[in-house]
Amino acid sequence: MSDVSIICEAIGRGVLADRLGVGRQAISNAVTEGSFPASWYAIIKDECDRTGTKCPRRLFRFKMGLPVEAGQPSRIEGDAA
Numbered sequence: 001m002s003d004v005s006i007i008c009e010a011i012g013r014g015v016l017a018d019r020l021g022v023g024r025q026a027i028s029n030a031v032t033e034g035s036f037p038a039s040w041y042a043i044i045k046d047e048c049d050r051t052g053t054k055c056p057r058r059l060f061r062f063k064m065g066l067p068v069e070a071g072q073p074s075r076i077e078g079d080a081a
Contacts, residue, residue, distance in 0.1 A: 011047045015047065
């Protein structure tokens with residue numbers, strides 16, 4: 001069972017679909033892909049905190065293919081370094 005699947009089962013696919021405003025198929029697609037869209041992070045993180053479930057940032061498809069680690073600023077393409 002993948003980490004994405006564990007999160008979906010702990011929170012509940014129906015709860016996630018409702019909170020995210022997506023269909024259950026979108027949740028199933030995330031489980032199959034093994035990752036969540038980055039735009040889902042805040043809601044899934046809140047639900048994981050509520051249920052006591054770990055929520056690794058690596059499970060989210062952040063821009064540039066790299067997860068933003070806690071405590072590190074994100075870089076947006078075109079920003080000055």
